[in-house]
Structure formats: structure tokens, C-alpha cells
Amino acid sequence: MPELPEVEVVRLGLLPAMSDAVIRGVDVVDRRALTRHVGDTDSFEALLRDRRVVSVARRGKFLWMPLAGDATPEQALIAHLGMSGQLLLREVDAPRERHERVRLVIDHPMHGEVAVVFADQRTFGSLAVDSLVATLDGRAGGWGTEASSVPSQVAHIARDPLDDAFVDAAFTLEVRRRRSAIKRVLLDQTVVSGIGNIYADEALWGARVHPETPSDRLSVRAVTRLLGDVRGVLHRALAEGGTSFDAQYVNVNGQAGYFAHSLSAYGRTGLACPRCGRAIVRVAFTNRSSHFCPVCQRMRR
């Protein structure tokens, strides 16, 4: 499941291939991959053809590639991987991927022609061409861009916890203002972006916080510690190339990440808590699951 570390690994892989490359070919194999695109398939193709990619940027789980040109406002190709989306670099004549949805052929001044394949089993991911809007705080839109702008479809998403412009005090205030379970708040991309089910469970385990704890019951100290654990687990996962749990997530070369071996709670139902040895439990949480240690993460009054 691509969350911030996995999306960042993809960004880092695309960066040398796509920066300064010109999009020469656009082949939409399955138009469901364009659910975020306002306009039809033809407009998607026309907006991309012969445009030069300036950079590869990311905020939370969103990727975007600003496009050179005279368009005002400026435009970008945006990508969200959803649950199972992959962006793969392939030879131009490589056979179709199993779940290939879109193929771009790009021409790089140093590397020549390369195919950028968007494949997505469960079709929750999508690509689009979107216009850029100014950031509210005037800071850079996210990692990988100096420009103080983000795609309009990313504007309502909060900055992620690795972003220099993330404001810890505002996050703490917002968490303690909310009245739902802390895990819900961590997953709310308008509060903090980039966290999904895996890293929410891991960060809560690290901070010894029960996932159902009402977020307005957490002290400033507890929220601060939790934010530290969020950052810690995101950094460690990034250093190990991300978490490849069900073989859906791979980097641009099709390789899995190693962080699944380092998980403490997520997916470890019935296995020993690495801290206290008690079995990790799994409970239903909306339409997904929470994994936590019933001893280390007791709910406190």
C-alpha cells in the first residue's frame, strides 16, 4: 500500500528519468486511470504531448510533475497511486504490464527514449493534468519543487510531517481540537498527509497510544511524542525502500521494499509484541483493521 515512504521512493526513481524529459507519446489503455482528470482522454493526451517535465514533486501521497509551457495558470501531470498503482520505467518496446493503464513515452536529453508505465490492479489510482495554485503560506509546495504552488487537487491536503513547512504546533492544536479517535485523525489527509493504515498503526505502537483514544484527550506532550514516532517510522521505512506487504508496491524498477520485516504491529495479528511479548490484536476499524498491543497500548483515563 503506497503511503508516504513508498511514494517518495517512486519520486526519487522518476526524478532522473523524467526531469527535463519531453513527453512524446501518450497511450491511455484504460480510461479509468483518468478519473481525476477533468476532461476526456483526448484532452489528457493533447495537454501532455510535447510538454517538457520540469521536476517531480510530492506532498503526502500525491505526486506531480510541473510542465513547462505558456499555459496560465501553470499545469502539472499529477499521479496518485491509490492502493495498488505503480509507476514503472521500461524500455520503449517493453510488453504491456499485466494491469497497464497508461503509457507515456518520454525523450530525455541524456537517456533517450523511455516508457513510463502506470499500472494499477485495483484502479483506485489515477493520473490527470491539473493546474497549479499558490500555496497559502508562500512556501514550496512539497518535496522536489522550489515553486510555491501545488496542483488544485492537492491544495486541500495538509503538508506531510517530513515537509520543512509543516507546523508542529498547528498540528498539535488541530489534533486536540478534534473529537474522534486518534487513528482517524492520523489518517485524515487534511490534518496531516502521507499516513495510511500501516504507518498509523506503527506510529501509534511506537508512541504506546491506543488507536481508539479520543484525540482531544491526548496531552500536548503525548501528541508531540506521537508526531515524533510518525516521523521516525516514515524515515526508517524510506531508508529501507518502503513496505511491500502484498507485492503491489514496487519501485520504478519493479523492486520490492524491505520495511515489512521491520513492522512491529501492522499485519502481526497473534504474533508477539516486540516490546512486551503479548500477542498483537486486530480489531475492525471502519472498513479496515487496526493492529495494536493490548498491553503497551492500553487506553488510559
Added chain:
DNA sequence: CATATTTCCTGCCTGC
């Protein structure tokens, strides 16, 4: 207004 639930999708896995 804030918060909670439903919806979209495919493939793997389990149990009968």
C-alpha cells in the same frame, strides 16, 4: 458545521 459511513475496484485467500 463536524464527524461517520459508503463507495469505487480486482485478486488472493479461506472455508465449505
Added chain:
DNA sequence: TGCAGGCAGGAAATAT
């Protein structure tokens, strides 16, 4: 062996 049902879950849409 086949088949139904559960499960994985990001985020927009819809409901409370």
C-alpha cells in the same frame, strides 16, 4: 474442484 465471501484500503461522495 468450484464457488461464495472476506479482505486489502485511499479518498471522494454521501449520510448523519
